Amino acid sequence: MRLTTAAAVSVFLLAVAVAATPRPASEPSRGDRVTAGHGLSMHGDLKHGPGFRHFGYVNPEAPKGGNVSWPPSAPSTPQPLHPQGVCRRSASGEIFDTLTVGSLDEPSSQYGLVAESIEVPADRSWVAYTLRPEARFHDGSPMTAEDVI
Numbered sequence: 001m002r003l004t005t006a007a008a009v010s011v012f013l014l015a016v017a018v019a020a021t022p023r024p025a026s027e028p029s030r031g032d033r034v035t036a037g038h039g040l041s042m043h044g045d046l047k048h049g050p051g052f053r054h055f056g057y058v059n060p061e062a063p064k065g066g067n068v069s070w071p072p073s074a075p076s077t078p079q080p081l082h083p084q085g086v087c088r089r090s091a092s093g094e095i096f097d098t099l100t101v102g103s104l105d106e107p108s109s110q111y112g113l114v115a116e117s118i119e120v121p122a123d124r125s126w127v128a129y130t131l132r133p134e135a136r137f138h139d140g141s142p143m144t145a146e147d148v149i
Contacts, residue, residue: 024046036119038126039100040127055103099129099148114143 037049047056054060100110100118112118115129135143 024068033118033122035122036117038117039109040120041106041110042108042117044108046109046111047103048111055105057105 037046039046040046051146099113099115101113103109103111110118110131112132114131114135116132117130119128119130120126129148131148132144133142133144137143137147
């Protein structure tokens with residue numbers, strides 16, 4: 001199994017974040033409320049329910065294909081279209097996904113992408129992700145919690 005450099009950096013940063021967010025060694029006490037769901041909102045409720053197919057601002061019927069034209073003043077090497085500039089294609093054309101994805105019209109929300117569900121206690125002292133069973137690497141091998149860590 002081979003990761004692109006950007007994917008390896010992403011997995012490393014995720015591992016650091018997971019390692020820095022300890023999960024209690026024992027079951028939460030009865031006073032601790034643990035929330036589990038398809039996403040997480042730091043402020044308010046999620047806009048989209050479980051199993052939603054696309055964000056509200058996305059047109060699933062939008063035309064596909066075409067060409068991108070760069071103005072003459074643009075750099076000779078176009079920058080990535082990914083908003084964070086870290087999504088890269090490998091030589092074989094594969095790209096990578098993250099555990100969660102943010103919605104452009106909900107600045108404090110994250111929805112599971114590779115993660116099927118997200119658990120957090122009321123005090124937000126830890127987070128647990130459950131991976132989707134269909135999460136796979138480019139070679140078809142399943143992604144495991146050990147791979148994420």
